[in-house]
Structures are given as C-alpha cells and as structure tokens.
Amino acid sequence: MELQQIGLQHPAANLVRDIQHNRTGIPRRTFVAEGLFENNIVLESGVAVETFLWCPEAAYSDESRTRAEQLADRAKRAYRVSEKTLARLAERPNPDGLVTIARLPDWDPAEFTFGTDALVLVTDALEIPGNLGTLLRTMDACAADCLVLTNRRTRMTHPKVLRSSQGMSIKVPSLDFDEVGDAIAWLRRNEFRVYLADTDDSVNYRKPDYRGRTALVVGSERFGISRPWYDAGFARVGIPMLGSADSLNVSVSASVLLYEARARKNGW
Amino acid sequence: MELQQIGLQHPAANLVRDIQHNRTGIPRRTFVAEGLFENNIVLESGVAVETFLWCPEAAYSDESRTRAEQLADRAKRAYRVSEKTLARLAERPNPDGLVTIARLPDWDPAEFTFGTDALVLVTDALEIPGNLGTLLRTMDACAADCLVLTNRRTRMTHPKVLRSSQGMSIKVPSLDFDEVGDAIAWLRRNEFRVYLADTDDSVNYRKPDYRGRTALVVGSERFGISRPWYDAGFARVGIPMLGSADSLNVSVSASVLLYEARARKNGW
Incomplete structure (x- = not known):
C-alpha cells in the first residue's frame, strides 16, 4: 500500500486532535476510531470513513494489516503517519497502527x-x-x-x-x-x-x-x-x-x- | 475555634497529598474526605477522624462552620490552613473549607x-x-x-x-x-x-x-x-x-x- 506520508501539521492530523480534545467546529457526527477493536466495528457497521491514517511500523498483527487494506479502500482519503505522529494522535498506547476519522449515520x-x-x-x-x-x-x-x-x-x-x-x-x-x-x-x-x-x-x-x-x-x-x-x-x-x-x-x-x-x- | 496554622510542608498536609495521589505507604484504611457532603457522612457514620484541616475563609455557609466545630471535636488533631494550602490539598474546587483524614472501620x-x-x-x-x-x-x-x-x-x-x-x-x-x-x-x-x-x-x-x-x-x-x-x-x-x-x-x-x-x- 503506497500512501502519502503526512505529519502533525496536516489538516487531517489537526482534525484528529480537535476531535480527541472535543474542540468546537468539528464536522457533524464525526469521530475518531483507534485500534483494531474500534476499527473492526467501523468496518462491520458500514459508517462512512472520511480519512484513514496508517502506521505500518506500529501494527503488530496480520489482522491489523488486513484491516488497513480494507480501511484504505473504504476511506475517502488515506495517509501514512510515522510512529511519532501516531503517538501524538492516538489516545490509547497501542492503537495497532490504525486511526480513522469516520462519521456516524444521520438517522432520521x-x-x-x-x-x-x-x-x-x-x-x-x-x-x-x-x-x-x-x-x-x-x-x-x-x-x-x-x-x-x-x-x-x-x-x-x-x-x-x-x-x-x-x-x-x-x-x-x-x-x-x-x-x-x-x-x-x-x-x-x-x-x-x-x-x-x-x-x-x-x-x-x-x-x-x-x-x-x-x-x-x-x-x-x-x-x-x-x-x-x-x-x-x-x-x-x-x-x-x-x-x-x-x-x-x-x-x-x-x-x-x-x-x-x-x-x-x-x-x- | 483557635487552631494552629500549618502549611504544605507539615506531615498532615503531606499525608493528604499522598492519599489523594494514591501513593504507597499510607496508613491502613485511611482516606481523605473533602467538603460538606463527604464530611457529613464522616460525622454521621462515626468513623475515626485522625486529622481535621479547617480553612474558615473558604467556608461559605453556616453549616460548614457548625460541621467544622464538630469535626474539630472528633479529630485527634485539628489545624488551620490558608486558602492557598486548601486549594493544593483538595481535589474538588469548593471543599467548603473542610478536609479531614479519617479511617474506615476494621470490619471483622x-x-x-x-x-x-x-x-x-x-x-x-x-x-x-x-x-x-x-x-x-x-x-x-x-x-x-x-x-x-x-x-x-x-x-x-x-x-x-x-x-x-x-x-x-x-x-x-x-x-x-x-x-x-x-x-x-x-x-x-x-x-x-x-x-x-x-x-x-x-x-x-x-x-x-x-x-x-x-x-x-x-x-x-x-x-x-x-x-x-x-x-x-x-x-x-x-x-x-x-x-x-x-x-x-x-x-x-x-x-x-x-x-x-x-x-x-x-x-x-
């Protein structure tokens, strides 16, 4: 998977941090999923994936790599991040190299x-x-x-x-x-x-x-x-x-x- | 009520902070109660009160002053603390001037x-x-x-x-x-x-x-x-x-x- 590498100053990284800190001005119903467990639910549930951030160096299982391919397919935009950037974006210590920005459905x-x-x-x-x-x-x-x-x-x-x-x-x-x-x-x-x-x-x-x-x-x-x-x-x-x-x-x-x-x- | 004023370096203040930060070496079953709500329970329940810290300047009700008298009576040791010291010892923003070190019963x-x-x-x-x-x-x-x-x-x-x-x-x-x-x-x-x-x-x-x-x-x-x-x-x-x-x-x-x-x- 060939993805453009981005750093902390990229708008996608900024948005992840804005969501994690519950700042104002976040697009409607937009959330961040970290790690295998949450991203498996994202994949199962069919919510819209806006952005996928992938850090292969932080993936410790084959499952992470499989899910990364699926998330990259589903995402409107996908980027690669360094381990250092990942650590600054994720809340949990081991997010399996996977961070996505996704959007809850607008249930009517x-x-x-x-x-x-x-x-x-x-x-x-x-x-x-x-x-x-x-x-x-x-x-x-x-x-x-x-x-x-x-x-x-x-x-x-x-x-x-x-x-x-x-x-x-x-x-x-x-x-x-x-x-x-x-x-x-x-x-x-x-x-x-x-x-x-x-x-x-x-x-x-x-x-x-x-x-x-x-x-x-x-x-x-x-x-x-x-x-x-x-x-x-x-x-x-x-x-x-x-x-x-x-x-x-x-x-x-x-x-x-x-x-x-x-x-x-x-x-x- | 005439109480000796103590500062942050006093052993009683140190013990409050050790308990608040869940450090090791705390005497058995010893906890910190802050504010009216928790100290009312301390008074009702009859647990042993080791130390009472009182900051009259931070008491905003007559009830706090009444409870302070009762806590000082019950406590083995009672001291006065400044508002600044109180703010460093209490976890909640408005502890009504009341901080106690108390001990849960040893139920057998x-x-x-x-x-x-x-x-x-x-x-x-x-x-x-x-x-x-x-x-x-x-x-x-x-x-x-x-x-x-x-x-x-x-x-x-x-x-x-x-x-x-x-x-x-x-x-x-x-x-x-x-x-x-x-x-x-x-x-x-x-x-x-x-x-x-x-x-x-x-x-x-x-x-x-x-x-x-x-x-x-x-x-x-x-x-x-x-x-x-x-x-x-x-x-x-x-x-x-x-x-x-x-x-x-x-x-x-x-x-x-x-x-x-x-x-x-x-x-x-």
Whole structure:
C-alpha cells in the first residue's frame, strides 16, 4: 500500500486532535476510531470513513494489516503517519497502527420504524460522556432499538463516549431532537408508552406494563428530567432507594430499567 | 475555634497529598474526605477522624462552620490552613473549607452477623476505582449487607472510590480476604447461596432462587472471575447479551443482579 506520508501539521492530523480534545467546529457526527477493536466495528457497521491514517511500523498483527487494506479502500482519503505522529494522535498506547476519522449515520426520526415491542431510551440533558457511553453499551446488550437525546449536553462523537461504550456508539442508532416537544410528539405518533425514571411519586419499576412499545426517560446527573417531560403527564417509575443515598448513578439506574423492560418483554 | 496554622510542608498536609495521589505507604484504611457532603457522612457514620484541616475563609455557609466545630471535636488533631494550602490539598474546587483524614472501620469477618435474607456482593480482582465506587453506591441503595473483596486490586480508600460512591464507601461495610479460599469458607460457614456472574454456561439471572442468604460474585474488567471461585462448583448466573458486545460494564451488570436479588427477596 503506497500512501502519502503526512505529519502533525496536516489538516487531517489537526482534525484528529480537535476531535480527541472535543474542540468546537468539528464536522457533524464525526469521530475518531483507534485500534483494531474500534476499527473492526467501523468496518462491520458500514459508517462512512472520511480519512484513514496508517502506521505500518506500529501494527503488530496480520489482522491489523488486513484491516488497513480494507480501511484504505473504504476511506475517502488515506495517509501514512510515522510512529511519532501516531503517538501524538492516538489516545490509547497501542492503537495497532490504525486511526480513522469516520462519521456516524444521520438517522432520521421520520424514517425510523419500530416493531410492536420496541424499546427506546431517552436521555434528557445527560452531561457526563462516560455515563452516555456506558448506557450505549447496555443498550446494545439488551437490544434496545435506539437512543433519543433531548437537551443534549454531550456529543455522541465525544472520544469518551466511544471508549466507554466499547464502540457501541457507532452501532446503536441515536436520534437528536432540538425540542423536547418534538421528541414527545414523535414518541406519541409511534405509540410509545413513556415512563419517566424518578424516585419521587413513582411506581416501583417492577410493576408497570412493559408490553407494546416502551420508552424510558432518564435525566441529567444533577437536575433530573426537565419540566416539559413532566408536563406531558407521563407515568413515573422508580427504583426503590433503601439506603442513605438518594439516587443511583444514571447509567446504573437506566440499565436496571432497560433490563427490567427487556426481561418482561421477553418473558424471562 | 483557635487552631494552629500549618502549611504544605507539615506531615498532615503531606499525608493528604499522598492519599489523594494514591501513593504507597499510607496508613491502613485511611482516606481523605473533602467538603460538606463527604464530611457529613464522616460525622454521621462515626468513623475515626485522625486529622481535621479547617480553612474558615473558604467556608461559605453556616453549616460548614457548625460541621467544622464538630469535626474539630472528633479529630485527634485539628489545624488551620490558608486558602492557598486548601486549594493544593483538595481535589474538588469548593471543599467548603473542610478536609479531614479519617479511617474506615476494621470490619471483622468473624464478628459479622447476617439476617436470614442477607445480600452480599463479592468483587474478585476488580481493577477500576470508579467501578468499585459506582457499585458501592448501588449497594447502599439496594440495602446490601456488605462488600467482600478478593484478589483486591484497588484500595477502598482510593479517592476515586470515595467520589464515585458518593461517600458510600464510608458506610457500606467491606471485608477484605487475602485468599479466595478463606472467603469461600466464610460464605459457606454463613450458609450463603453463591452465584457467579458469567455469560458463559450460565442460567438466566431471572431464574435462580434468591431466597435465603445470597452472595453474588463479579470479576475483573478484563479477566472475569478467578479460577478458585469456579473450582468451588458454584452456580453461574448470566445477563443475556443480545447485541454485538460480549459483556456489560461490571458496575452495570452487578447492579442489575443486585436489584434482581433485592426485588425477588422483597417480593416486588
């Protein structure tokens, strides 16, 4: 594979660093995948590969070399980088010589279709990328249909979302609504039964009816779910807090609720 | 309150920094609590307070001043620090003028008693302090009796454990066994039904009998549960993985299992 060598000052290298540092002005839905594990998901999932950076000296397996050929084929642009440049661009110590700039699909709410038993998670104003990533990992595991973001505070393409989701942010479809009202209208149009996760004035999470289409809503780490969700009059479900703390980590509570819904839907 | 003022070179200040940086040579079970929230837990829980550092200029509420009096009373040693020193010692930006060095109780397995319906979590070789902390927060919330550590890789007193547990590492009793065999013998002596969390060759986690005393075992993020636990012949319970990833975050999977056991014990 003959590729032009580029250095740290090249625009492609600059873009990698801008994304890794979550700077502003990054093209929409654009993320960086490093190493074999993440790039295997990029290849499997069919996301658009904008740029591929290859450092053959840092590839320690035949698999890396095979994937490099495939990524170079798929990429709009492919370049070679030195080991020194790679070390400055990658966050992890051993990225197998593979760094790509790729783009998440633009999933369109209007074209999204659901089965009769669909399961959706809504995160309203969630702030911490690691929590979002952990949730995406659970969503993949329990076969949730999609993530809906309202009052978005963290990018789906944040490097920590990709890392903590173990690459599942590439696979789990995510829909971003500018207005809570639009998300509510869309859920209603699709005949979802919506439950707000809240420990106050709520029904024990084991009791509700999880048949049909279910949407679970969780809120921000500090402030919970925003007012418009409550104003819509949806039921509240709560995980009992039996100790001295008044809440669970949000990725834990959402995971407990997601698996409860999944278990009930599947008759476990 | 008249306290001797100390600076960054004082042994008490050095110890705070050693603990914050998780250095070696820290006295057993010794941790640092910063700010009102954590120090309220220190006061409520009755742990031993070794040293109290007070910066009245950084206290923004009457509550901080009240707690400072109580902490100074409880502490073996109390000193005053400047705002500049406080800023160098505390990890969080606004610690309300309060920093203490305190010590977790030495819970003794031999003296630990359980109800007929006890719930225990065992973490075997868990590596990431944030995962341990998140788990402790869930353990408080679901009223688990205690945490058992085997093949311990991270300190209960690591600052990240305290932060991510929201102070629950102070409240949830934890027992540390040097040998897995000793933990197994102790669980058997106390008539626990032990389940290993594993996705391979396991029973769906909704199926087992969670009556009586239940111990759930989770393993390290990379390698799972160590061999001696399997050799003991305990049953395996698994959370079905329906997507492309082969595991959940360990604090998520343990939380799903803990709440399943709690729900079944409590008849939810």
